């Protein structure tokens with residue numbers, strides 16, 4: 387068992403533009419506002435006969451381009467002989483600003499990003515999974531994974547107090563509290579291990595005859611871990627794969643990256659924001675980051691629900 391300090395998020399999948407978008411524009415004879423032939427640099431993408439490709443921003447910022455393209459489909463606001471709506475003249479930034487003002491955020495549901503969150507507690511993931519619309523989760527199981535080996539997470543309050551403490555004496559006290567907390571984790575794990583062994587010994591004797599041929603030892607271990615996990619703390623590390631669309635991520639930032647949000651989940655939200663803003667600088671451009679007294683950061687926006 388390791389005692390972890392600080393979560394880490396990894397972006398593992400992300401929506402990206404496909405050559406079919408260019409095929410669609412060519413076949414329907416539509417030019418897409420800022421994406422029209424003059425902007426395109428030559429070079430094949432997809433079929434060899436296609437001697438055009440997307441402007442770089444469409445590829446680089448799929449979180450910005452997918453909502454704009456999807457929104458333009460609604461009113462056919464393209465240029466060219468194949469378009470029947472009024473041609474769109476807004477830049478991508480202006481287009482997405484308009485979406486935020488009008489609250490027509492459903493177009494932001496097209497791009498999706500998947501992360502794995504590590505070093506975060508089960509307490510954090512319990513808050514996280516309350517976010518439902520547009521989310522998918524896969525989390526490590528305390529029934530299957532060996533509880534003796536699971537890591538635990540040091541609450542960020544310790545770092546916060548260390549940062550804000552004004553005297554060496556107070557910093558020493560925070561260090562002592564941290565050691566005490568780590569000790570409690572160790573003691574708790576020892577109790578878990580002891581109880582697991584007791585329960586497993588009993589279950590092997592009493593239950594095995596009833597579960598013969600049904601995975602035997604694996605089934606037994608799972609049953610006993612299910613009972614013993616009641617003794618695992620809510621600070622147990624719970625790696626979780628998290629997918630959400632950009633509209634859902636935006637809502638997550640407004641709820642979990644503000645000053646009022648709990649420290650651990652806010653730190654995760656900020657890390658996700660930093661990664662996604664590189665792929666959707668306009669869609670997330672209304673969020674501003676500000677530093678708080680404790681040295682950590684929070685986000686603010688005028689568009690809380692799009």
Ligand SMILES: Cc1cc2nc3c(=O)[nH]c(=O)nc-3n(C[C@H](O)[C@H](O)[C@H](O)COP(=O)(O)OP(=O)(O)OC[C@H]3O[C@@H](n4cnc5c(N)ncnc54)[C@H](O)[C@@H]3O)c2cc1C
Pocket residue numbers: 516517518519520634637641642646647648
């Ligand atoms: C600071 C803070 C403190 C909190 N404290 C508590 C607490 O003490 N106890 C507690 O239980 N929870 C607490 N929560 C969790 C909170 O109540 C929400 O469950 C969580 O933030 C998810 O928000 P959501 O439902 O808006 O998100 P999502 O489930 O992702 O939903 C997004 C939006 O979709 C719409 N929507 C989703 N589902 C439905 C539906 N079924 N019907 C209609 N509209 C829907 C709503 O507009 C909703 O805002 C807290 C959250 C925060 C940020």
